Amino acid sequence: xxxxxxxxxxxxxxxxxxxxxxxxxxxxxxxxxxxxxxxxxxxxxxxxxxxxxxxxxxxxxxxxxxxxxxxxxxxxxxxxxxxxxxxxxxxxxxxxxxxxxxxxxxxxxxxxxxxxxxxxxxxxxxxxxxxxxxxxxxxxxxxxxxxxxxxxxxxxxxxxxxxxxxxxxxxxxxxxxxxxxxxxxxxxxxxxxxxxxxxxxxxxxxxxxxxxxxxxxxxxxxxxxxxxxxxxxxxxxxxxxxxxxxxxxxxxxxxxxxxxxxxxxxxxxxxxxxxxxxxxxxxxxxxxxxxxxxxxxxxxxxxx
Numbered sequence: 001x002x003x004x005x006x007x008x009x010x011x012x013x014x015x016x017x018x019x020x021x022x023x024x025x026x027x028x029x030x031x032x033x034x035x036x037x038x039x040x041x042x043x044x045x046x047x048x049x050x051x052x053x054x055x056x057x058x059x060x061x062x063x064x065x066x067x068x069x070x071x072x073x074x075x076x077x078x079x080x081x082x083x084x085x086x087x088x089x090x091x092x093x094x095x096x097x098x099x100x101x102x103x104x105x106x107x108x109x110x111x112x113x114x115x116x117x118x119x120x121x122x123x124x125x126x127x128x129x130x131x132x133x134x135x136x137x138x139x140x141x142x143x144x145x146x147x148x149x150x151x152x153x154x155x156x157x158x159x160x161x162x163x164x165x166x167x168x169x170x171x172x173x174x175x176x177x178x179x180x181x182x183x184x185x186x187x188x189x190x191x192x193x194x195x196x197x198x199x200x201x202x203x204x205x206x207x208x209x210x211x212x213x214x215x216x217x218x219x220x221x222x223x224x225x226x227x228x229x230x231x232x233x234x235x236x237x238x239x240x241x242x243x244x245x246x247x248x249x250x251x252x253x254x255x256x257x258x259x260x261x262x263x264x265x266x267x268x269x270x271x272x273x274x275x276x277x278x279x280x281x282x283x284x285x286x287x288x289x290x291x292x293x294x295x296x297x298x299x300x301x302x303x304x
Contacts, residue, residue, distance in 0.1 A: 019254070030268065033117075034268035037113050042229060042231075043234055045226050046224045051212065054097075056239045061205040061208055061209070088180045091180025093204045108169075118266045121148065123177075124182060124259040127181070136257070147263040147291070147295030150292055184200070193250075196243075
């Protein structure tokens with residue numbers, strides 16, 4: 001496949017940016033993440049919200065430990081990059097799962113929580129400018145803004161009004177994910193994406209393991225098929241395997257540019273909500289889907 005661009009990373013090393021493959025990989029990650037909210041709702045039918053949020057990271061950390069050991073890779077990141085890994089941990093290992101899980105527990109519906117992923121591409125692009133040195137063109141920002149507005153208007157108009165706390169928590173989830181995605185995509189330019197998320201999860205194990213053990217012993221636990229299946233998805237797919245193609249896609253296609261595939265995530269989440277939870281949607285969903293796809297197509301053609 002033709003290499004369309006290149007990016008300079010720390011140390012002056014220039015790596016090729018394969019835009020089409022990066023976009024495809026990022027979309028695979030988005031597809032994996034799109035089931036996170038329904039899976040979290042299912043998991044909380046049998047487990048405490050805090051146990052779901054921290055426990056999924058503990059399980060994913062154990063899987064990461066096994067993968068790194070089997071591949072004979074270092075279990076911990078280099079000392080010079082541990083600040084970036086700490087930001088990944090704070091953002092996607094703790095921040096997003098905790099904030100989004102509590103928002104869902106306090107009454108935010110799955111479709112309302114999709115507002116987070118509707119605004120996330122814009123926030124990720126802003127972080128890419130601040131932390132990764134990317135400079136998207138005005139056309140990119142126009143399409144990015146239009147897509148965020150389209151999906152936000154669509155999801156908000158489906159609601160009857162939500163409490164303030166869930167919205168504030170969802171905003172915290174949004175900012176956390178944007179930081180974690182940007183740092184991970186930046187590191188994945190010179191380290192395989194699966195290794196980046198694995199080392200971040202292992203770095204978090206001294207916190208996630210004991211906290212999970214305490215919560216498992218002190219909070220009510222009900223083992224139902226829905227709860228176990230939801231927790232398993234959140235731990236293995238949302239917290240671990242989904243980051244493999246996601247970080248690789250951000251590194252190859254550009255964080256700001258490939259990150260715009262997240263505009264499709266709210267609509268994919270609604271499809272899962274319809275299929276798994278019986279939620280219904282009509283022509284407005286189709287119109288929003290078309291508007292978002294147009295915006296994604298424009299961002300993919302805009303130069304950085």
